[in-house]
Amino acid sequence: MARVHNFSAGPAAMPLAVLEKARAEMLDLADSGMSVMELSHRSREFQAIIDGAESGIRRLLGVSDNYAVLFLQGGASLQFAMIPMNLRRPGKSADYVDTGSWASKAIKEAKLTGAAKVLWSGKGDNYTKIPKAEELKISPDAEYLHICSNETIGGIRWMQFPETKVPLIADMSSEIFSRPVDVNKFGLIYAGAQKNLGPSGLAVVIIRKDLVERTAGSVPVFMRYSTHVNSGSLYNTPNTWAVYMVKLVCEWVESNGGVAAFEKKSGEKAALLYDLIDGSEFWRSPVEKESRSVMNVVWRLSKEELEEEFVKQAKEAGFIGLKGHRSVGGIRASIYNAVTLESVEALAAFMKDFEQKNG
Ligand SMILES: *Cc1c(COP(=O)(O)O)cnc(C)c1O
Numbered sequence: 001m002a003r004v005h006n007f008s009a010g011p012a013a014m015p016l017a018v019l020e021k022a023r024a025e026m027l028d029l030a031d032s033g034m035s036v037m038e039l040s041h042r043s044r045e046f047q048a049i050i051d052g053a054e055s056g057i058r059r060l061l062g063v064s065d066n067y068a069v070l071f072l073q074g075g076a077s078l079q080f081a082m083i084p085m086n087l088r089r090p091g092k093s094a095d096y097v098d099t100g101s102w103a104s105k106a107i108k109e110a111k112l113t114g115a116a117k118v119l120w121s122g123k124g125d126n127y128t129k130i131p132k133a134e135e136l137k138i139s140p141d142a143e144y145l146h147i148c149s150n151e152t153i154g155g156i157r158w159m160q161f162p163e164t165k166v167p168l169i170a171d172m173s174s175e176i177f178s179r180p181v182d183v184n185k186f187g188l189i190y191a192g193a194q195k196n197l198g199p200s201g202l203a204v205v206i207i208r209k210d211l212v213e214r215t216a217g218s219v220p221v222f223m224r225y226s227t228h229v230n231s232g233s234l235y236n237t238p239n240t241w242a243v244y245m246v247k248l249v250c251e252w253v254e255s256n257g258g259v260a261a262f263e264k265k266s267g268e269k270a271a272l273l274y275d276l277i278d279g280s281e282f283w284r285s286p287v288e289k290e291s292r293s294v295m296n297v298v299w300r301l302s303k304e305e306l307e308e309e310f311v312k313q314a315k316e317a318g319f320i321g322l323k324g325h326r327s328v329g330g331i332r333a334s335i336y337n338a339v340t341l342e343s344v345e346a347l348a349a350f351m352k353d354f355e356q357k358n359g
Contacts, residue, residue: 005343008321011194013338018248036244049244056250063183070205071233071243076173076192080109086215086225088143095119095142100127100151127154129288142166150175153325155298156291175295179263196336198249202242262337269335269344270294282359300330
């Protein structure tokens with residue numbers, strides 16, 4: 001069996017141990033005589049799975065009883081719409097920070113249904129940095145402040161989160177479980193699962209319970225947070241397979257030292273690449289040093305043809321998913337929790353070799 005070095009941005013590498021466990025349980029889950037995909041979502045077996053996924057997330061992030069943990073469909077993208085529909089009451093406005101492709105998608109969606117104020121935009125600088133605290137003038141009467149904590153395409157992240165009196169909302173799709181966060185500082189955290197949590201088609205939402213009450217009467221039933229809180233994420237048939245995989249990923253993260261251990265590992269993996277990029281004129285990092293992501297490392301070469309050649313040769317050598325997003329070009333290595341140090345070391349060695357031959 002030949003497994004590649006997978007640096008894809010999402011769907012992305014899964015932990016091998018999790019895939020093996022899923023394979024072992026594929027035909028007969030917990031003596032049910034069925035695969036998880038054949039089980040009723042109302043069965044005792046599935047209830048244990050969704051409870052396990054929830055308690056795993058609660059333990060790993062230290063989520064208190066003041067928050068609900070939801071498993072929703074529509075990915076992170078549906079949250080771009082659900083957040084303003086539920087949490088921005090009629091006639092009121094919400095604040096947004098435009099740090100890149102994902103933040104701007106959230107802004108676009110929010111503007112469709114009401115008022116959204118963009119406090120700061122990095123667009124003029126090609127989204128290469130995160131604003132400093134003093135650059136943000138948060139509106140005192142805003143319904144919430146929305147940020148994207150790690151921009152998957154631009155390769156930048158918030159090192160420190162803004163201090164706010166209004167509820168802070170963060171899209172953590174591409175970095176959840178890669179560093180400890182104080183959940184109590186947030187009104188709502190959400191993440192599409194396919195980067196650090198499991199398969200695509202599922203969003204995890206952690207919402208402070210008092211915010212669930214804000215929703216106006218005109219919001220469709222399925223789009224209301226309260227619908228999903230009140231039904232334990234079983235209002236309709238959830239993505240049972242994805243919930244099961246998230247449970248396995250939680251168990252894997254816990255058995256490997258928890259989120260703090262992955263923060264350390266992520267720092268080590270990212271440093272391998274950034275040190276190499278900074279150590280030579282051959283490679284160039286377009287993003288501000290203080291804003292660099294440790295999940296999505298982006299870099300450039302002197303010419304686009306050379307970048308294409310790099311991606312092509314890397315693929316032949318078993319390194320997958322290194323082409324930068326089509327909207328920005330360049331190279332991107334996504335080094336989520338499931339990407340091993342050995343894979344990153346192998347990539348660094350390949351880069352050194354490529355530089356020697358082409359530098
Ligand atoms: C991938 C990603 C999304 C979109 O997730 P979907 O599940 O495809 O909707 C949103 N935000 C960020 C930061 C992402 O990385």
